[in-house]
Amino acid sequence: MDKNINSTEKKKVIFSGIQPSGNLTIGNYIGAVRNWIDLQNEYYCYFCVVDLHAITVRQVPADLRKRTKEVLAIYLAAGIDPEKNVMFVQSHVPAHAELAWVLNCYTMFGELSRMTQFKDKSRLHSDNINAGLFTYPVLMAADILLYQTDLVPTGQDQKQHIELARDIANRFNAVYSPTFVEPQPYIPKTTAKIMSLSDPTKKMSKSDFGGGSVGILDSRDDIIRKIKRAVTDSGSEVCYGEGKDGINNLLNIYTAFSGKTPEEAEKEFAGVGYGVFKEAVGETVADSLKEIQEKFKMYMDDKDFLDGLMEKNAEIAYSNARKTLSKVYRKVGFYHP
Ligand code: AQP
Numbered sequence: 001m002d003k004n005i006n007s008t009e010k011k012k013v014i015f016s017g018i019q020p021s022g023n024l025t026i027g028n029y030i031g032a033v034r035n036w037i038d039l040q041n042e043y044y045c046y047f048c049v050v051d052l053h054a055i056t057v058r059q060v061p062a063d064l065r066k067r068t069k070e071v072l073a074i075y076l077a078a079g080i081d082p083e084k085n086v087m088f089v090q091s092h093v094p095a096h097a098e099l100a101w102v103l104n105c106y107t108m109f110g111e112l113s114r115m116t117q118f119k120d121k122s123r124l125h126s127d128n129i130n131a132g133l134f135t136y137p138v139l140m141a142a143d144i145l146l147y148q149t150d151l152v153p154t155g156q157d158q159k160q161h162i163e164l165a166r167d168i169a170n171r172f173n174a175v176y177s178p179t180f181v182e183p184q185p186y187i188p189k190t191t192a193k194i195m196s197l198s199d200p201t202k203k204m205s206k207s208d209f210g211g212g213s214v215g216i217l218d219s220r221d222d223i224i225r226k227i228k229r230a231v232t233d234s235g236s237e238v239c240y241g242e243g244k245d246g247i248n249n250l251l252n253i254y255t256a257f258s259g260k261t262p263e264e265a266e267k268e269f270a271g272v273g274y275g276v277f278k279e280a281v282g283e284t285v286a287d288s289l290k291e292i293q294e295k296f297k298m299y300m301d302d303k304d305f306l307d308g309l310m311e312k313n314a315e316i317a318y319s320n321a322r323k324t325l326s327k328v329y330r331k332v333g334f335y336h337p
Contacts, residue, residue, distance in 0.1 A: 011042070011043055011044040012042075012043050012044070012150040012151060013043065013044050013045075013046070013147055013148055013149045013150050013151070013181075014039055014043040014044070014045045014046065014149065014150070014151050014152070014153060014186070015045075015046045015048065015143060015144050015147050015149040015152055015183075016032060016036060016045070016046070016047055016048070016152060016153050016154065017047065017048035017049065017050040017053075017090065017143065018032060018033070018049065018050065018071055019049075019050050019051070019053045019054040019206075020049055020050075020051055020054050020064060020067035020068045020070070020071045021053075021054040021057060021059065021064075021067075021206060021207060022067070022205075022206030022207045023067070023206055023213075023215040023216070023217060023218075024070075024071060024074055024206060024215065024216045024217070025194070025204050025205065025206050025213045025214060025215055025216065026194060026204070026213075026214045026215075026216060026253065026257075026285065026289075027193070027194035027203065027204035027205070027213070028206065028216070029078065029216050030192065030194055030253075030256045030257075031155045031192075031193065031194060032153070032154070032155070033074065033075060033078045033080070034078065035153055035188050036075075036078075036080055036153065037078065037079045037080065039153060040080060040081055040084050040085050041084070043150075043151070045084070045085040045086070046085070046086045046088070046147050046149075046317065047075055047080055047085050047086070047087045048087075048088055048089070048090050048143065048317075049068050049071045049072055049075075049088070049089045049090065050090045050143065051064065051068050051089055051090050051091045052090045052091050052096060052097060052139060053090070053136060053139060053140070055132065056121075056130065056132040056133040056136050057121070057125055057128070057133070057207070058125075058128060068089055069300070069306055070217075070296075070300065072087060072089070072306060072309070072310065073296050073299040073300050073306060074216055074217075074292070074296055075087055076295070076296075076299050077292045077293075077294075077295035077296040077298075077299055078292055082309055082313070086313050086316050086317050086320075087309065087313050088310060088313040088314045088316075088317045089310055089314065090143065092310060092311075092314035092317075092318075093314055093317045093318045093321055094318075095146055095318060095321035095322060095324075095325045096139065096142050096143055096146065096321070097139070097142075098325060099142035099145065099146050099321075099324070099325055099328060100135070100138050100139040100141075100142035102328055102329075102332060103138050103141055103142050103145070103168055103172075104135055104138050106168055106171050106172050106175070107135075107137075107138050107141075107164070107168055111164060111167065112134055112135065112137060112138070112164075114160075115136075115137055115160060115161065115164070116160060117136070117137075117157070117158075117160070117161070118133060118134055118136070118137075121133055137160075137161045137164050137165070138168070140161050140165065141161075141164060141165035141168045141169070144162070144165045144183050145165060145168070145169055145180045145181075145183070145324065146320075146321040146324050146325065147317075147320060147321060147324070148180065148181040148324060149181060149183045150181055150183060150184065151183065151184055151185075151186040152165075152183050152184070152185055152186060153186040153187075153188070154185055154186070154187065155187070155193060156187060156193065157193070157203065158185070159185050159187070162183060162184070162185040163185075165183055166182045166183060166184075169181070169182045169183070170182060172328075172331075176331040176332075177331070179324075179327055179328060179331060180324070192252035192253075192255075192256060194249065194252065194253060194256075195245065195249040195252075196208060196212030196213065197211065197212045197213070197214065197226055197227065197229070197230040197231065197246075197249075198210050198211055198212035198230075198231055199212060199231065200230075200231060200245035200246040200248070200249045201245055211226060211229065213226075214226050214227065214285065216289060216292060216293075216296075217293060217296065218289075220286040220290075223282055223285050223286040223289070224279070224282035224283065224286060225282075226282075227250070227253075227278050227281050227282035227285065228275075228278050228279065228282060230246055230249075230250060230278060231246045232244075232246035232247055232250070232274050232278075233245075233246060233247065235247075236273055236274060238251070238265075238266065238269035238270070238272065238274065238277045239251075239266045239270075240262060240266065247274070247277075250277065250278065250281050251265055251266070253281055253285065254280070254281045254284060257281075257284050257285050257288045258284050258288075
């Protein structure tokens, strides 16, 4: 299929990505990948494995390499169609880093200092508060602006970064002339933020090694065991409520995977204890992930297919990105004979 950006005039452009910074969780699945499946028919989509972002936190090189391939295989296994979308690895397209440098010079220190993710991650990695962690949102802006992205599907947590990308685009457009589309966040109303099983006041994260996360690739037994151990309150009624963060989270997970409404879920578990409910949540999640896990294995076994896909899609992404980058270089005054 023709994935050249010229053929996309009628379709709005979407860019989204996940860092290969750990094993993908059911939070990444519910909050990101699963939503992409619906979007791929309506929009021209770039789904990226954002490995440049991942090294803002120390990674074991062999793990990062392995996970980069795994994340792409998860996208495919979850139902992202390689014929319809541009699925690629960020570091395969040097234009991301190149545009990020230029945009760094159009981003204010004060703006970056206000980013809450920087503050959070600095607290978490106080031994490695590197400049990359600080300028992470500029690289994210480059990811988005390179492809003249209209919409960025993401969780609430990333909204601030998208607003900054808009501000940077705006500033650049005002200094020169219209160059970038100003992107909008696209936050599906139905998407719950999945919280940690060990501390339901915190977001479930792939870099949480304390048992609070359920991986998309976890075994059935591990999924059920982890959910059984999820922290809940001392009550016994399975229903949404204030102070019931653990149960609220499990209900969100259950509705997300079963397709039932919150009311249906509460009705189904009325009168049963937390133990029975947790068992049902675990089984539902494990059953739902079975097919993805099987397909994942199939894609991982076909190295040639994955490598070929990465290569072909990086070329498509680059050929589209190059147009924006050339425009930017020309406008800022770089001499390219
Ligand atoms: N718990 C979550 N609930 C709903 N959505 C989530 N996302 C992540 N966790 C949840 C969504 O997944 C996308 C990709 O996230 P990312 O890889 O860019 O980084 P992140 O948001 O920082 O994810 P993690 O798992 O917390 O990674 P680490 O531990 O490496 O920092 C985003 O759209 C995000 O909203």
